[in-house]
Amino acid sequence: MADALMVPADPERIVSAFLRAQPELVDALDDRVYTTMPKDKTYPLVVLTRWGGEPPRSGPLSVEAADVQFDVWADRKKQAQDVAQLVRALLAQRLPAGDSTGGWVTGAASSAMRYAPDEMVDPPRPRYVFSARLTCRSVALPAP
Numbered sequence: 001m002a003d004a005l006m007v008p009a010d011p012e013r014i015v016s017a018f019l020r021a022q023p024e025l026v027d028a029l030d031d032r033v034y035t036t037m038p039k040d041k042t043y044p045l046v047v048l049t050r051w052g053g054e055p056p057r058s059g060p061l062s063v064e065a066a067d068v069q070f071d072v073w074a075d076r077k078k079q080a081q082d083v084a085q086l087v088r089a090l091l092a093q094r095l096p097a098g099d100s101t102g103g104w105v106t107g108a109a110s111s112a113m114r115y116a117p118d119e120m121v122d123p124p125r126p127r128y129v130f131s132a133r134l135t136c137r138s139v140a141l142p143a144p
Contacts, residue, residue, distance in 0.1 A: 004140040009103025011066040011134045012050050018097035018105070019046065022090050028083050043125075044074035044083050053133075066105075066134045073118060077126040084113050084128035091132055104137040 012035045019025055019033045032045040053066040070087055074080035091108035098104040110132040117124035 004142060006062050006138040007141055008064055008138050009101070009105065009136040010099070011068060011105050011136050012048060014097055014099045014103055014105045014136075015068065015091075015134065016048060017099065018095070019048075019087060019090065022094065024086055025083075025090065028086065041073075044072065044079055046083065046087060047071045047073075051131075062138050064136050064138065066136050067131060068134055069129065069131045072128045074126050077115065080126040080128045081113070081115075084130060088113070088130060088132075091134075102139040105134050106137055107135040108132045 016033045016035055020031045025033070029044055029046065032042060034045065034047050035049065037047055038045070047070075049069050049071075050066055051069055053064060055064045070084065072080050072084040072087065074083060088110045091110060095108055096104050096106040111130050113128045113130040116127050116129045118127045
């Protein structure tokens, strides 16, 4: 009999849904937490992007670390800062979060925030950026 196959969780999907469900963030953003920048933008908004990670041990991918960047854009610098601080606090204090596939994000270690105005627009749009290393529990697919 074969063992269950461990498939990595999708931290972008899990964390974006988790953040959209937090009442404090809904008050600030409605549901504007994305994994790609939307074509039609309303600010403030958050975009999270997985850019790396690693399995913390050899063997089946039962647990892995995912590196995710959070970009927070707003109309005003203070608004972007407040939303970024709120996202960091929610990650630190309200995880774990799971999804319908069985995957989980069980913890987050965030970096410091940095102010990085988006200079692709004129005038530059206020933006704060930080990254987080997320601890993810994989999904076990049933053995055939």
